[in-house]
Amino acid sequence: MKKIFVIDWSLIPVFVLSAYSGIELHVADYEGNHEVWHNWAVFHVLTSLLFLMASIFHIATHWGWYKGTAKNGIGRKSKVTAVLSILFLSVVLTGFALLGIEGAGSPVGLCHFWTGIVTTVLSIGHILKRLPLLRKSLK
Template sequence: MKKIFVIDWILIFVFVLSAFSGIGLHIAGHGNSHEVWHNWAVFHVLTSFLFFLAAIFHITTHWGWYKGIIKNGLGKKNKITVVLSVVFFLVSVTGIILLGVDGANSYIGLLHYKIGIVTIVLCIGHLLKRISLLRKSLK
């Protein structure tokens, strides 16, 4: 299997873990147990860090695409992927900021959660558009 597809499959796996743990963390924030919330927070930070690393590898394997956007402009098919790139950047920045503040019930935490939901939706769309190519990579 080509390196690019290995990175893509790892990215899918850690995306699912990050999304699941982020939603679990948000739900745990509505409960009464700080320990449960803390466990979800640790799980989310770890899985999101892995997702961030995999995304960096994914982006670097597609760096030519980004250079093409800069050189040739934005085409119709590229708009959603560019929006996903910007939203991923925003969710990453807000997540990194949360490492330095008390994120529970904070404005930045809620903003991170909302941007995270948008990221999840865009990632699922990005993945579904490419799922047949990913399936072929397994053969």
């Protein structure tokens, strides 16, 4: 299997874990059990760092698309991917900001949560659109 597909396949489980743990973290905050919240927070940070590392490799393998977009503008089919890239950067930056502040219920925390939800929805669409190509890579 080509390296690009290994990277793309590796993104899926860490994406699921990162998104799921982020939602569970939010739920735990509402339930008010700090120990449960703390455990989800640690798990979310770890899985999100793994997702970030895999995403860096993913972006590097698709760097030609970014260069082409910067040079030629955004094509009609590329608008969702461009928006997803910007949202992902926002989620990453707000996530790192939360490491230095008391994030639960803060404006930065809520921004991270809602941007994460929108990014998750767009990411699912991004994955589903490319799933036939990913499945073909297994043959």
